[in-house]
Amino acid sequence: EIVLTQSPGTLSLSAGERATLSCRASQSVGASYLAWYQQRPGQAPRLLIYGAANRVIGIPDRFSGSGSETDFTLTISRLEPEDFAVYYCQHYGSSITFGQGTKVEFK
Amino acid sequence: QLQLRESGPGLVKPSGTLSLTCTVSGGSISGSTYYWGWFRQPPGKGLEWLGSIYHSGSTLDNPSLKTRVTISVDTSKNQFSLSLTSVTAADTAMYYCARPLSSAYEYSDSWGQGTLVSVSS
Numbered sequence: 001e002i003v004l005t006q007s008p009g010t011l012s013l014s015a016g017e018r019a020t021l022s023c024r025a026s027q028s029v030g031a032s033y034l035a036w037y038q039q040r041p042g043q044a045p046r047l048l049i050y051g052a053a054n055r056v057i058g059i060p061d062r063f064s065g066s067g068s069e070t071d072f073t074l075t076i077s078r079l080e081p082e083d084f085a086v087y088y089c090q091h092y093g094s095s096i097t098f099g100q101g102t103k104v105e106f107k
Numbered sequence: 108q109l110q111l112r113e114s115g116p117g118l119v120k121p122s123g124t125l126s127l128t129c130t131v132s133g134g135s136i137s138g139s140t141y142y143w144g145w146f147r148q149p150p151g152k153g154l155e156w157l158g159s160i161y162h163s164g165s166t167l168d169n170p171s172l173k174t175r176v177t178i179s180v181d182t183s184k185n186q187f188s189l190s191l192t193s194v195t196a197a198d199t200a201m202y203y204c205a206r207p208l209s210s211a212y213e214y215s216d217s218w219g220q221g222t223l224v225s226v227s228s
Contacts, residue, residue, distance in 0.1 A: 001170065032211035037154075044203055044218040045154060056215060088154055092208040094167055096144070096156035 002026055002091050006099035012107040019076040021102045023089035028069045035090045036065055036074045038083075039101075045088065049074065079104070109134045111204050111219035119198075119226050125191040129204030129219060130184075137162045137182035142209040145178060145189045147200040148221075155200075159207065160187055167209075194226045 003026040013019055023034070031052040037045040047056050049065035052072055062077040076083055084106055089099040115127035129143070136143060144159035144167075159167040160178045169176065177190040191198060205218040 030211070035208055039154075044205075044221055047208070047216050050208055050214055051211065054214065090154075090208075093210070095169070096159070096207060096209075098154045098156070100153050 001095070002029060002097055004089050004091060004097055004099035006087075006089055006102045008102060009100070010103045010105060012105050013079055014107045015079050015081055017079050019074075019079055019083070019104055021074040021076075021087055021089075021104075023067075023072040023074070023099050025070040025072070025091065029072075029091050030093075031068045031072075033091055033093045034065075034067070034072050035092060036063075037088045037090060038085050039088065040082075040085045048087075076104075109206060109217040111206065111217055113202060113204050113219045113222040115222065115224070117222065117224060119194050119224060120228055121195055121226055123194055123226075125189070125194050125198060125202075125224055125226070127189045127202055127204070127222065127224070128186050129188070130186050131206075132185070135182075136180060136185050136187065139206075141206050141213070142167060143180070143187045144205050144207045144209075145176075146203045146205060146207075147198075148203070149197070149200040152200075156207075157189065157191070159209065196226050198224070199226045200224060 005024045007022045034052040036049040039045045053065045086101045110132045119125045142159040145157040180187040201221040203221045
């Protein structure tokens with residue numbers, strides 16, 4: 001089973017700042033099978049990025065994903081108030097696992 | 108627009124069986140090439156995948172829950188269901204059904220709004 005470890009656990013930033021979230025896999029993950037989700041309180045997860053670097057239609061271009069093998073990054077170039085939420089990376093395919101999440105909170 | 112809706116009891120007794128159904132609208136389970144899955148999220152905690160099913164009945168299992176989880180599909184009703192046996196308080200969670208990503212060729216997914224299930228006597 002692939003284990004995903006996200007860091008940091010919490011990111012304290014202000015609106016307008018850049019957020020960099022990390023996801024490390026316990027073994028090599030095909031980049032085609034790495035996704036990023038945003039979850040706001042009381043809501044279902046929302047897919048932002050699939051295939052490590054592909055933005056879902058309708059997701060603002062301030063969100064970008066990168067990485068390969070075991071190290072992946074989600075970057076939010078300039079935080080908007082609605083971006084303060086919890087973010088999960090996910091490995092998908094014949095099985096699905098999630099990282100433990102990174103909370104992006106107001107500084 | 109694909110929509111999924113979870114339904115089932117909000118309270119289950121310890122040692123009992125948790126049973127939920129997901130009704131799909133705006134698309135056909137039998138006509139799709141997607142898997143359909145169940146996820147859960149304990150209060151204040153992260154997301155966990157429980158398993159997925161194809162319209163043929165073929166399943167993808169989470170090894171850590173395989174002995175307790177059964178997922179079935181009823182294409183005539185456009186529904187799929189979750190059964191979780193021998194529940195304890197640790198199974199208290201928001202349960203989501205979804206049409207998750209499962210291949211490199213997919214670029215979107217769909218989730219239900221979730222249903223809270225509590226395990227308590």
